[in-house]
Amino acid sequence: MMNKAGYDIGFDVGGSHIAGALFSGEKELMRLQTPYPKNEPDKASGIIAQMIEALADAIPEAAEDKLSLLNVVGIAVPGSISRDKRTVLNAYNLGFKNHPLPELIERKLNSRVRVLMANDADAAAWAEYMRGSLKGYANSVLITLGTGVGGGIILNGSLFTGGMGNGVELGHFIMNMAAGEKCSCGVRGCFESCCSATALIREGVRSLSSAPNGMIAALSHGDAANINAKLVIDCARAGDPAAKAIFTEYAHALGCGIASLINIIDPERIAIGGGVSGAGEFLLKPVREYVKQMSFYDNFASIVKATLGNDAGLVGAALLHKTMH
Ligand SMILES: [Zn+2]
Structure with missing residues (x-):
């Protein structure tokens, strides 16, 4: 699953907006931005799940389930993340504490995608290393x-x-x-x-x-x-x-x-x-x-x-x- 050459989706969760984009290799195919209701962390998983479906719809390739063409979906969060990249330990600006965001998103999408997270600064460093x-x-x-x-x-x-x-x-x-x-x-x-x-x-x-x-x-x-x-x-x-x-x-x-x-x-x-x-x-x-x-x-x-x-x-x-x- 991790090695397939599919499409990539990344999210950046900020203090007021959630931005998400679909990539094919280095090419950005689509970008979406949705307001994030700051003090309602429970809404984030639903918003992101919807955005994943909307972004996957933009995949030009024909497929019965376009979500199956995605690599692991990644989310950058301004906070500390557990070692297995599956729990937001703390993101003070967002109101997240011990929040299993990836699991909640996966559940909403019937486990058709896998989701991981990183601290946003770590994600930025990784991006500069891979592409910048x-x-x-x-x-x-x-x-x-x-x-x-x-x-x-x-x-x-x-x-x-x-x-x-x-x-x-x-x-x-x-x-x-x-x-x-x-x-x-x-x-x-x-x-x-x-x-x-x-x-x-x-x-x-x-x-x-x-x-x-x-x-x-x-x-x-x-x-x-x-x-x-x-x-x-x-x-x-x-x-x-x-x-x-x-x-x-x-x-x-x-x-x-x-x-x-x-x-x-x-x-x-x-x-x-x-x-x-x-x-x-x-x-x-x-x-x-x-x-x-x-x-x-x-x-x-x-x-x-x-x-x-x-x-x-x-x-x-x-x-x-x-x-x-
Ligand atoms: Zn200090």
Whole structure:
């Protein structure tokens, strides 16, 4: 069943929508998006089962049961997943706790498909490895810089999901235990508290009082609600001193985190994704310099921008069955 060359379906379950797509090899044939009723996790299985049937209907091949042409259906979930990929242990943003989502979906489809899950950051890393910026790099890391910091690790060509089955939490290794900012997880000084888009926004907001005549204050009209990561980056790019100081500190922290990852696992390549990666070489160039100063090795991983963007979770979910070979 797992080796047949059929069609792939992947889902990305987000905080407000469930996106699903049908693929034939690398070609996307159809994509659907349905609102997800956030605090009603029991509805997710029904929604996804319906979406699987609708997507399978779009398979161009004639078959008595089009569901039989599908490889294992994969679902990317923003939370922790059991080692057998069959239970959402916890997905706080979705209201899932010990939720057997795949089994519920399979039951609704009379067991005509098999369903597996992965953490969305792991799925994204797998997608970058199979189809994107990490292709050909059997030991590699994806770091996503968004509202939080996440990512996944590929080791020896396999998706590494931890020894205890907890997965990897790239955002929560600790950089500054004494003077660090409080992280979303409650600990002080995590990588995420320094390197998320949220961290850039936090510092941008602080600059309203420390640099009231700066460009961030001007462009945001002094209103914290108008400050996002892109605004801070744009001001730094334009040469505003306060924004440049924030951005330099950010790049320094990111360089620190990446150098630590390099020292621990010595990957061949590290890809940077998430909203902040939109800064491109303006960010990556100083980061490479900091890594060069701090890495234990002279010859270290290439550091590049991830290429699959917001589709990474969906694509990785569709290719989840390939993690089992
Ligand atoms: Zn943390």
